Amino acid sequence: MPKTTLVGTKFCYLPEWEKENFQEALAAFVNSCKTKKTQTLYSDLCHRAQETKDAKAFLEKEFTPYQINASDGCKTGLLTGYYEPQLRGSLTKTEVYKYPVHKTPDDLIIVDLGSVYPELKKYRLRGKIVGNKLVPYYARKDSEKQDNTPENIICYVDSKIDLFFLEIQGSGRVLLDNGENIYIGYDNQNGHPYKAIGRYLVKKKELKLEDVSLQSIRAWLEKNPARIDEVLNYNDSLVYFKQKDKPASGSLGIELTPKRSIAIDRKFIPLGSLLYLSADVDENKFCNVVLAQDTGGAINGAVRADLFMGHGEDAMQTAGKLKSEDLKLWILLPKHAKEDGS
Template identity: 35%
Template sequence: MKKILFSATLLGLLSACSSVLVSPEVQAPGQVADIAALPLTVPALEAIPETPARPLQGTFQQVSWTALPGWQDDSLDHVWKAFINNCKGLMRPVSGSLAQQARATPRVWQPVCAAAVQSGLDPENANTVAVRQFLEQQLQPWRLLDAAGKPARNTVTGYYEPLVYASRKREGAYQWPLYAVPTDLLTIDLGSVYPELAGKRVRGKLDGNRVVPYDTRAQIAASPERQPEVLAWVNDPVEAFFLQIQGSGRAQLPDGSMMRLAYADHNGRPYASIATWLANKGEMPLAKASMSNIKAWARSHPERVQEMLNANPAMVFFREEAIVDPELGPKGAYAIPLIGQRSVAVDTSYVPLGSPLYLVTTHPGSSRPLQRLVMAQDTGAAIKGPGRTDFYWGFGDEAGAEAGRMKQSGDTWVLWPKQAGAPTAR
């Protein structure tokens, strides 16, 4: 793995979570249907129930396609595959549960998704000109505004899918566990009783007849007899820790095969930075807390590695997934596989999941334009506010280098079905 400096880069990721610790839109951990592998089926409009509207905090200003900076220059690579997968998510049955993140209104998307089926465009090899023509015919751009009615310019960060080296057995250098969801982990949806707490969930466990907070990372490590099932043993504690920060990743096994360790749940504890812990202990200045320096410190202080890891009480639990299409990343909060440089995490208080967006920002650490159509398919603990966006770079070291350096300013337009009015949520 390439060494990425933290000072204005991964320091932000190790000191404050990005698109991590999010719950996919599923009934229970580990039960995510792989709808990307299924054909797009669009039900009749009357078969899609009308559920109560979910309020959005921002407002929208209708604009023309010519108002989108660089729209004609976007190559639209992988856009049609992402768009079709997005329709698969939109056309799923609607639960109306306030415990779920706000999603784009399915009924207004039904005609567009039906037209996509009839278009004859191939998700694997769609013609750019035809895709652009379809989008312009079917969709209307709306600029996202903040509560004051001003363009919602905000921070754009990046995340990616890392690679770790792991074994299914604890042996040799493979000593650092990544756990499956514990059988005693409880998840309580507060929004089902208190609508004002929609989307808020409490993790815990039973202690007699009481629900108490679930174990911290330190408590899990200190109780081998009660530890969850281990999916894989990683050869480096810092790499294993960083995979948890990202929330998902791929693991290369000793025989060269790959497995995906996808986010399944977490212990409900707040995140804390190991970089800040090292600085507070006087082990290294915060500005020097790069991944390479943290790994070097861990090698020099093997007896204190667990102490360092325990500084973060949060623990992410995983599920194993097969890698069928290397172009597809892990599933985001919308339970749709992310596509590198075509998927983003958003604040669903302003932009509902399943919305196509046009993002205007710049490449990491530069003024070079980064202007492209993306899909709102994920959320994140630190992704809050109008226009706040986390850009998914894809898999591997190069994607990690870009993600680690990205802290740009950006503007957002939501692309919404024509004749449907301003964007709405359910």
């Protein structure tokens, strides 16, 4: 784990540890063990977890919690929430369904910098070839210049606002006009850095910082249709999707579990990791065993997490309002693991 400091502790010192639903937590871990990344991290513990009858005793016996601190010594970070949205769409472009859900373009070039410079492992460069040079790929405002032929489009939806928030969430469901529901999820990104439109609206004095949420941003966009493109195009980043055969599966490739799955920055936390988080949310303490099963363009830093809240209207309302700046994270490592604290 680069650029972090790990500080070992005991489970009895974790906030509200005794209130955890240990059977539910262990079930989420066993489910994550279906993936190769979690199996690699926890080897035989994945098998033994399936056979244990006392989840709490198993966790306390087999793991040691290490608090994750940023390289500057900061112990706290930002917790937000996300959900699986429901959109309306069609396989055919019409006057109603006219906003394309893009597949990854064939001419998008992805360079794994770690293959050339080992110290840049997990960093990627994206662009397109012009002449004999790699140049930045089309930004959001120029997306109509890329190949928009039907074979490069999954479907068309009826709301540019809904489509933008689908990009933020990373996966969703589209109810087609033929009655079929399809699942779509993150596949790639155009290489431009993510920029939060909430900050843009604050800068333009359209919203107050303390009022920024998914709901307030959506409400502003709906009330100001003439400025939708201006605001959305502030974020040059554009997400490309692929069709999936199951609901909300994150970067780990497994179906996400509400309030147990988090998106993390994998430059700091390995995908598939078992963690414990604590944060003050609306004057209440939220503490849970969670699993690093997803990533996101807005999820940056060692002490940073985005908590999956589920599917539907209730999940949207909860996720949109979830924000805590006193997040603490502990990674749960096998007792025998030798952690160098890097």
